[in-house]
Amino acid sequence: MSGIYIHIPFCKQACHYCNFHFSTSLRYKNELIAALLGEISLTKDFFPEAVKNAGAVETIYFGGGTPSLCTKEEIDAILSQISASFEVAAGAEITLEANPDDITEERLLQWKDSGITRLSIGIQSFFEEDLVWMNRAHNSSQAWNSLQLATKYFDNITIDLIYGTPGLTDDKWKQNVDRVISLGIPHISCYALTVEPKTPLQKMIREHKLADVDPDHQSAQFLLLMTWLADAGFEHYEISNFAKPGFRSRHNSSYWKGKPYFGFGPSAHSFDGESRWWNIANNTTYIRSIEQGAIPYEKEVLTPVQQVNEMIMISLRTLEGLDTSRLIQQIKGIAQDEILRMKQTILEESARYISNGLMVREGDWLRLTYEGKLLADGIAADLFFD
Known part of the structure; x- marks a missing residue:
């Protein structure tokens, strides 16, 4: 889909x-x-x-x-x-x-x-x-x-x-x-x-x-x-x-659910779950390239850690929040014991935001409160892995 x-x-x-x-x-x-x-x-x-x-x-x-x-x-x-x-x-x-x-x-x-x-x-x-x-x-x-x-x-x-x-x-x-x-x-x-x-x-x-x-x-x-x-x-x-x-x-x-998508037109982005590519942001170059049978794009392959960080960022912006158990099913290229360690780290690092009323935890789920939504990007970035 x-x-x-x-x-x-x-x-x-x-x-x-x-x-x-x-x-x-x-x-x-x-x-x-x-x-x-x-x-x-x-x-x-x-x-x-x-x-x-x-x-x-x-x-x-x-x-x-x-x-x-x-x-x-x-x-x-x-x-x-x-x-x-x-x-x-x-x-x-x-x-x-x-x-x-x-x-x-x-x-x-x-x-x-x-x-x-x-x-x-x-x-x-x-x-x-x-x-x-x-x-x-x-x-x-x-x-x-x-x-x-x-x-x-x-x-x-x-x-x-x-x-x-x-x-x-x-x-x-x-x-x-x-x-x-x-x-x-x-x-x-x-x-x-x-x-x-x-x-x-x-x-x-x-x-x-x-x-x-x-x-x-x-x-x-x-x-x-x-x-x-x-x-x-x-x-x-x-x-x-x-x-x-x-x-x-x-x-x-x-x-926000990390589903694949295609983007068409100059500057448009596409994503397949593990890679992202984007077209050149120049109308004339875009047109001339397509006329010659070539799509003018650049591409990056996301590392497993980048995939984890993206999941943290986009999930915390949603009403449902971040389901840390999804890491095991969705992230490829990392051993399961390492994924479990990352999951535990996220839950431990979120404790300070829970204690000051910016986040709530229900089992493996983390959600932002009203006040937490004011700081969504900063909180997500603080939970990122290097």
């Missing part, structure tokens, strides 16, 4: 905080879509064992960039090529990321006809001043109207919200969350604003044109968020993700 991620590297304009691979020029869009189709077809030749062992594709995710810039014909062609190259399971979850300014009744009907089953809408905020500050392509009216329209055609919708920005008061943050709840949106992904290297946001903060983020402010808003959404019946099933029962993201959940 596996997933497929499709990276569409185009946007109308650059958000100040974004460090993903994208271009605001659509000049090579047709060529890139053709290259995407070529890469999907080539994968069985370049990675035959990975394709053979992957099983049926359960999820397909159009990310970016802005996939809602694709035409219906382009989406149909990509899905058709996936079906020709892989076995796609009946009832597969097919997600499309969309910006509010691209959402119209006509586009919604086209997406449903293409087989899209889930929409991921990049709202970020319902306040005009926040959207201008982020340099988003949509305005506050489009943010609200797009959701009202989308809910008429799709039941399975997730939206993105950003918290911890300098101008976002706790009252405004609550209004953003309450608006989503009021529409019955079943899934919310919430992210603390991160100042990424080489972004316009980092440059403007460094030049004192914008205020820097306040980690304490972000932590406070995250704690408020967890309380509000728990009261509204959402499961906090991953650090940044909240869902009504039955509406977890199947695609993203497969990442």
Whole structure:
């Protein structure tokens, strides 16, 4: 069982905080879509064992960039090529990321006809001043109207919200969350604003044109968020993700469970359980390579210790937590007695986090508390093996 991620590297304009691979020029869009189709077809030749062992594709995710810039014909062609190259399971979850300014009744009907089953809408905020500050392509009216329209055609919708920005008061943050709840949106992904290297946001903060983020402010808003959404019946099933029962993201959940996945498009990553490979993050080089019958990728084989550390990192971010007994079944290349020693070390090292209320233990399982989730990455890193 596996997933497929499709990276569409185009946007109308650059958000100040974004460090993903994208271009605001659509000049090579047709060529890139053709290259995407070529890469999907080539994968069985370049990675035959990975394709053979992957099983049926359960999820397909159009990310970016802005996939809602694709035409219906382009989406149909990509899905058709996936079906020709892989076995796609009946009832597969097919997600499309969309910006509010691209959402119209006509586009919604086209997406449903293409087989899209889930929409991921990049709202970020319902306040005009926040959207201008982020340099988003949509305005506050489009943010609200797009959701009202989308809910008429799709039941399975997730939206993105950003918290911890300098101008976002706790009252405004609550209004953003309450608006989503009021529409019955079943899934919310919430992210603390991160100042990424080489972004316009980092440059403007460094030049004192914008205020820097306040980690304490972000932590406070995250704690408020967890309380509000728990009261509204959402499961906090991953650090940044909240869902009504039955509406977890199947695609993203497969990442956190360590399942294999294929990524297509420039900068996209793939994983087969023991190895990871990723495409070059350059549109022109990607296109030219595929035209010559070669996938332009780099690859690393994870050591057993790296596999253990990844399991610690991704598992502690989830509601279920880290099942240390999984180490024995999942990690290859280490003797069983060594695995048992590593398991015992993890349980012993977690004791201090349990004593200070950041973690709880139930048998072989370790889970983070509300306060522990504020420090998830740091706690995970502290449990890593060298």
